Amino acid sequence: EDQVTQSPEALRLQEGESSSLNCSYTVSGLRGLFWYRQDPGKGPEFLFTLYSAGEEKEKERLKATLTKKESFLHITAPKPEDSATYLCAVRASGYALNFGKGTSLLVTP
Amino acid sequence: GAGVSQSPRYKVAKRGQDVALRCDPISGHVSLFWYQQALGQGPEFLTYFQNEAQLDKSGLPSDRFFAERPEGSVSTLKIQRTQQEDSAVYLCASSLAGARYNEQFFGPGTRLTVL
Structure with missing residues (x-):
């Protein structure tokens, strides 16, 4: 059975304090790993798709990387507006996305 | 452009x-x-729907849940005889073409509370 585990569950950072969020997965035949951001009361907002080990993508202060067993979302010099829940999801053989529980990030001034 | 929209945003049943x-x-x-x-x-x-065809309904938790997309555009999720365990946010997402490789864009969700 496909599994997605995100860690830590919650993370508190000072503004400017860089860190990484982890997404470990076990799937048979990965057809995409997706990162989303979700603000309270809103739907998930698409950030990145990664397809193969070694692939990296960047957007502003965020950089996503992928290995055969896990993905990292690196946050460089975060700002308070980066506070949100970050969701990782994988697609294997079907159409559905299989989500982790998310990491709740709080960035304080 | 317009994103995915959902209504109502909140529902108490x-x-x-x-x-x-x-x-x-x-x-x-x-x-x-x-x-x-x-x-x-x-x-x-x-x-999951591709146009009007429901290709996968494996995640529906019981036969009280029913979804349709009769004209391949707007979709409705119906829940009959709601139970307290149905309380949750229901999210809709769409993607451009074949679902297998394309990212999904989500709506704001409907928060359902069953009393």
């Missing part, structure tokens, strides 16, 4: 009532998905 949740996908998007998100959890897949 008494246990045993039927509810209908609406999703308007991004114009031109072929694929449409419904997910259920419990508090503090990630979204869980319910069902």
Whole structure:
């Protein structure tokens, strides 16, 4: 059975304090790993798709990387507006996305 | 451009009532998905449409849940005889073409509370 585990569950950072969020997965035949951001009361907002080990993508202060067993979302010099829940999801053989529980990030001034 | 819209945004139902949740996908998007998100959890897949065809309904938790997309655009998720465990946020997502490789864009969700 496909599994997605995100860690830590919650993370508190000072503004400017860089860190990484982890997404470990076990799937048979990965057809995409997706990162989303979700603000309270809103739907998930698409950030990145990664397809193969070694692939990296960047957007502003965020950089996503992928290995055969896990993905990292690196946050460089975060700002308070980066506070949100970050969701990782994988697609294997079907159409559905299989989500982790998310990491709740709080960035304080 | 307009994103995925859902209505109502909030719905309170008494246990045993039927509810209908609406999703308007991004114009031109072929694929449409419904997910259920419990508090503090990630979204869980319910069902998938490609145009008007429901290709996967493996995630629907019981036969009280029914979804349709009769003209390949707007979709409705219906829950009959609601139970307290149905309380959750129901998310709709759409994607442009074949779902297998394309990212899904989500609506704001409908928060259902069953009393």
